Amino acid sequence: MGRPDYALLDAAWREVLGDLGRGAWSEAAGRQSRVIELGRDLGLPNLPQLSAVLLRAADDAARDGAVDGAESLASAAVTLSPDLVAPRVEKTRYLFQRTPFALATQIREIRRAFENLRVDLPALLAFAGNAVTATSWVIILLLVAFAFAMVLRYFRFAASDLRRLLPRGVTQAQTSLLLFVLLLAPFFAGLGVLCTAGVWLCATALYQRTAERVATVILVVGMAALPRLSTDVLRALSFPATAAATIDRCATGPCTLEEEAEVVTYANTHRHAFESNFTAALTLARDGRLDATERARAESYARTALELTPGPEILTLRGNLAYFGALEHCGGARMGLPKASAQVEASFRDAIASWEQARALEPSYLPATYNAAVTHLQLGDEAEGQSLLESALALDPSAVATWNKEFAREQNLLRCRETELPARHLMPPRLPTDGLLNDVFAEDLPAVGLIVPYAELVTARIGVRGVLAVAIATLVICLLMWTLSRTIRPSRPCRECDAVADPRTRLDLGARSICERCLLTDIRRSFADPKEQWFRDKERELARARSARRARWLSWFLPGIAQLLRGAPLRGLLFLGLMLACGIAGLALNVVVDDPVSPSGIGAGRLAFFGTIAALTWLVSVIDAHSARGA
Known part of the structure; x- marks a missing residue:
């Protein structure tokens, strides 16, 4: 040390x-x-x-x-x-x-x-930082997968509408090639994957169904949150070098004399005011062996912390300080001096009063309950002491038994025994971490980029500051397209054969349409040879069956993609998101913030847990894709 x-x-x-x-x-x-x-x-x-x-x-x-x-x-x-x-x-x-x-x-x-x-604030920040990193991964991958699925699903419809805007003589193949180049242009122009995915969503917005529009809004909002998520990860990464980390280290365990001096400086300058004053008092009273000057300083810091935020922790600490003050008079009490005995009892009563105030704020607070119990027993209040000790055992039997038998060894239940080791007498309070956590996440940090692998490819020239602008632009354009979709009358899939139903020649039946070919087929049905018509119907059924088989085949290898391609985007995103999250977390690909106590490495338990969830998700996804609803 x-x-x-x-x-x-x-x-x-x-x-x-x-x-x-x-x-x-x-x-x-x-x-x-x-x-x-x-x-x-x-x-x-x-x-x-x-x-x-x-x-x-x-x-x-x-x-x-x-x-x-x-x-x-x-x-x-x-x-x-x-x-x-x-x-x-x-x-x-x-x-x-x-x-x-x-x-x-x-x-x-x-x-x-x-x-x-x-x-455990460092562990909490490591957990939160790595969870946020995994969330960023999943948002980016889901956004790209969904945008790509929308392009695959609606490419032919967009190409058909684009061809209507081009001069006569342009073939469908030429239009498809032009659209393909236009869709890839943002990526090759250096605008990054996110901007490209946004363009794809805008290009297919006219053709999306209601569920797909909901999925688009969710993913675009997630894209807008990416800069904030990366800033939170940066806060977790920079935590060990902050004043909050120094305060937490000294409150949790041993720290150097220089760090203790820094905590005192923070208390005097009101930086993290409650936490620094609490920790300054806690470190001074840590082993319980205080002289008059140290006790006065500790009581001053504790009083300041109590004025800032009254809580069971600081009230328990004040009770502990009063108890340690009583031990100074134990020498005279053992010699039978009445004045010393009275001073010991008065200090014990003051300590009990502070602990009772702490219990009034939080009846289940263990240190205050246990400390009041053992002090009542030292004063001879057997009934009250045993009642409080039973309450403490009900709160946490293992902690009370361990403290009472291994540390206190039950010798501190007699007044003024074991005064050489006063830290064994009482349970110390713990520093509340909510204030430090809020201060850490409220700290203003500059945006340095998305903290994900291949961040340069994801944002490219737009940078992290441009991600929010891209998300807003994507959402506005999509909302505009959805509003104008009834006026523009874009191409639709045919209800009968799933081919492109041109708005100039199709028949609209509510939300569904019938293309010209199927409409003429239905008209010719009464005039055509029944055998020939039967073959035509079979051809359409086989075309639909082939499309369903392709989606089902994909479901064996890419869970969720089949649902995206067959018009069930929310289920598809759920399955795909769970699979991605399990893969990222199971292989520890999201670990960018380390817990200083934990060794790095992938455990078999982690792989088994996330692997089991991934396997169940894959199984449910395949069943859904092969069911009538998934088809």
Whole structure:
């Protein structure tokens, strides 16, 4: 740790490092009890740096085939840092490798990991940043896939309408080639994939059905959100260098003397005012051994934090400070001095009053409930103390049992016992992270580009600032096209044969149309040879069947594409989006923000989880594509 007051902890940790260096995983995990005890004596609720070393050693052990040793190291990391997310996730990973079907234990660890996201700010930002990156991936890929599907679906209709605008003598093949060049022109002009997809959506807007229009609006709104999403990822990436990160490190576990001085500076300058004052008071009172000057400073910071944001955490901290102040008079109380005993009891009562205020704000707040219970027992209030202790056990039995037996060892339940190690007496409060999180996401950062692979290809010359303009222009043009679609009368698919129904010669029957060929066929039906007419009907049925077979064939390889091509865009986007999200998350392609405690790597559990979801999505997509509705 590099601090004089952490010398014993450093010595114990060096013994653990020696075991890790020679691959003695079980011995290293067995030495953790001494490290944990010393950490609690120093008032350190978590030891993130040490947990990070253990998790990397666990990763090495798992690669060597020692899965049991890896699980032991991950469990030790959980005990060292019970409030962090990464140790519990890694423990679940090794539990899955060792016993894949022990689902109850794995689900319990994952649930605790998600609960810890509220207090583990770096893990929360890493999770949010990587989730936003995956969302950006999915939006871009879905937008391109949908625009491409619309072009495939309506290319012949757009070519037919374009031919009507060209001089006589231009063939359909020449018109199709011209339209093909026009559709690719934005990309080759250096406007990027997003702009090209927007042009494709505008070019096919006249022909889209209602569901396809809804899908277009959703995807264009998603495109407009891409710059904001990338800014959020940038905020998560830059978090370790911010003042909020320094405050969070000092509140969560050990930090350097320089970082503690920075926190005091932030408190004095009202930067992250509540959090910096709270953390300054917390670090001063961390091990409970305060002199009069330190206690006065800590109480001043705590009072300022309470004035800024009254909450159960700061009230619990004020109660802890009052309790630690009582321990100064324990020497006189043990000697039987009445004045000292009265001062101890008065300070204990002040502490209980603060904890009761915290419980009034949040009855389920564990540190205040437990601390009030043990202090009542020290004062001889057996009934009240036992009642509060039972309430604390109901809130979190494992935390209370661990603290009471392993750290306090039940000796602090007598007044003025174990005064040399006051940090063992009370549970410390945790810094609320909501304010820091809001400050991080409210920070104004310059737009530097989309944080996705091949970002230069996605935005090209328009840049990240032009993405919003492209989205707005696409939406406006599409809305205009949809409004004018009844006036312009574009080409439509024929209800009978699915060919292009030219507006000059077709028969409109509400939302459906019949092309000239089918109309003449129906007229000739009463005059034509029945056998010849039967063959014509079969040809049309075979054409429709071939189109359906092509879409079904695609469904085996590209889930969701068949639905997009057959006019079910919302189902198609759902299937395709789930498949893309599972592939990106399962292969960790979206990981751009690292949790400083967690080792990087793809676990079998991650692949199994997302692979299962992807397989189920693929199966449902194929069934839907082959059903009558999907056809």
